[in-house]
Amino acid sequence: MTVTPTPARPEVAPPGPWSFPEPxxxxxxxxxxxxxxxxxxxxxxxxxxxxxxxxxxxxxxxxxxxxxxxxxxxxxxxxxxxxxxxxxxxxxxxxxxxxxxxxxxxxxxxxxxxxxxxxxxxxxxxxxxxxxxxxxxxxxxxxxxxxxxxxxxxxxxxxxxxxxxxxxxxxxxxxxxxxxxxxxxxxxxxxxxxxxxxxxxxxxxxxxxxxxxxxxxxxxxxxxxxxxxxxxxGAWRPQPVAPTGAQAPARREDAGRIVVVDRPGSVQSELYIGCLGPDRRNGWGAYPVLSFLVGGAPQARVDAVLREDKGYTYGLRTAFVPRADGGLFVASGSVRADVTGESVGLLLDILEKAREGFTPAEVRAGVDFVSQTAPARYATADAVADEAAGLALEKLPPRWVTEMFDETRSLTREALAEAYARADVGRWTIVVVGDADQVADQVRVLGRGDVEVRRRSS
Missing domain, CATH: 3.30.830.10 (Metalloenzyme, LuxS/M16 peptidase-like)
Structure with a gap:
């Protein structure tokens, strides 16, 4: 009887270098x-x-x-x-x-x-x-x-x-x-x-x-x-009005407020919380990783508490949103109306505690996810075209994608913490859409700022 030897298990090697196509x-x-x-x-x-x-x-x-x-x-x-x-x-x-x-x-x-x-x-x-x-x-x-x-x-x-x-x-x-x-x-x-x-x-x-x-x-x-x-x-004639490009919006001096938009009878409250953040010209390679770790996935810090531990939400997400000059850091999603105030308090605590930094395991998981999934995200012609055209509107070259992922792969705990510190975490604008009679007092007792109630007609 001939015994076929078991083939050796192949070694799993790290993926090779990847770069965005050059046009x-x-x-x-x-x-x-x-x-x-x-x-x-x-x-x-x-x-x-x-x-x-x-x-x-x-x-x-x-x-x-x-x-x-x-x-x-x-x-x-x-x-x-x-x-x-x-x-x-x-x-x-x-x-x-x-x-x-x-x-x-x-x-x-x-x-x-x-x-x-x-x-x-x-x-x-x-x-x-x-x-x-x-x-x-x-x-x-x-x-x-x-x-x-x-x-x-x-x-x-x-x-x-x-x-x-x-x-x-x-x-x-x-x-x-x-x-x-x-x-x-x-x-x-x-x-x-x-x-x-x-x-x-x-x-x-x-x-x-x-x-x-x-x-x-x-x-x-x-x-x-x-x-x-x-x-x-070739016969397309130049437009009479020269392009001006996107204009940088300005933050209000009194933006640090809580606004409750009344939605009578709502059993859920929709949260939209944000502060100033970076644009794509400020070390952007760190921010997809930060979004992923803080609230960009079901296993992120926000959902670990508010969804898995407390059961207050089906899911909340955070994202860094680039704009013309500077951007936003936002957290959004819906929670049960009866725990709106507690949910807002817990969410703000999680976002602010992240200023203390991230563990080596978190950094590795975030860097690997963002950088190693990139080839699949840009595997089709439409994905390449969408990215290049979007960058063109922001006056950024296609090589920016490669440079951004190079920066991502080299991130350290210190660099990630420094990047998070560049967002204006703590100076929040908080919007809650829900039953004002039920939730306004819940968020008022947090002591996070003046609370304004806007009725549907406003």
């Missing part, structure tokens, strides 16, 4: 920058057009116009009606989308690489010759007004809105809803949208990112892609 960068004569990422095996090309038009450029009485423009940019062009253009997109296998942020407008296109030329043509048509028909803008306006009503009824959306109004100075655009208020949205007309597009959307400062398997374009795919983009976008 080939070229520029058209009209100022449009093109970043080309050749990602083998990704046969659906992801195209992102990052346009530096920001909410701060909206007229005060027309706030929300950027969001409406984003929703209707592909609803017909000067050459085709909305129905005709939708049919052209379907025939070409093109998916178009859009989004806005304080950093700018993002237009996204996904199309099979073999139809990339047609996809670029259609994107160029709706960017350079949009129609913004009256009926489509009217429909989008009605939809936005309905969304505002829904946001008012949703406790998390209401908490985010009230936090912004409490934390930022009234003159900061960040203190008001990015999608506008009912009053400003009702004032937006189709001619106003067309004029805003004409003045603010153009190639100056705009970056196009294309990621996908471009080998079918020839021996020099980046050069071939540049020619395709030149053919589709």
């Amino acid at each position: 080939t960068t070229t520029r058209l004569a009209n100022g449009l920058t093109l970043q080309t990422f050749h990602t083998p095996g990704q046969y659906v090309a992801s195209v992102r057009l990052a346009v530096p038009v920001v909410p701060a450029q909206e007229a005060r009485e027309l706030e929300g116009i950027l969001a409406l423009m984003s929703r209707t940019f592909d609803e017909g062009t000067e050459d085709h009606s909305a129905e005709e253009f939708a049919e052209l997109l379907e025939r070409a296998g093109v998916a178009l989308g859009s989004s806005t942020s304080e950093f700018g407008l993002m237009l996204d296109l996904d199309v099979p690489v073999r139809r990339l030329d047609r996809g670029l043509e259609l994107l160029a048509e709706c960017v350079q010759r949009p129609a913004y028909p009256d009926d489509e803008v009217d429909r989008a306006r009605r939809k936005r007004l309905a969304d505002i009503e829904q946001e008012n009824a949703d406790p998390r959306s209401r908490a985010v809105r009230e936090f912004a109004a409490t934390f930022y100075t009234p003159g900061s655009r960040a203190s008001r809803p990015s999608g506008g208020s009912p009053e400003t949205v009702r004032s937006i007309t189709a001619p106003a949208v067309r004029d805003f597009h004409r003045r603010h959307v153009g190639p100056t400062g705009t970056v196009m990112v294309v990621a996908g398997d471009l080998s079918s374009l020839g021996a020099e795919p980046a050069r071939a892609l540049h020619d395709l983009v030149e053919g589709a976008f």
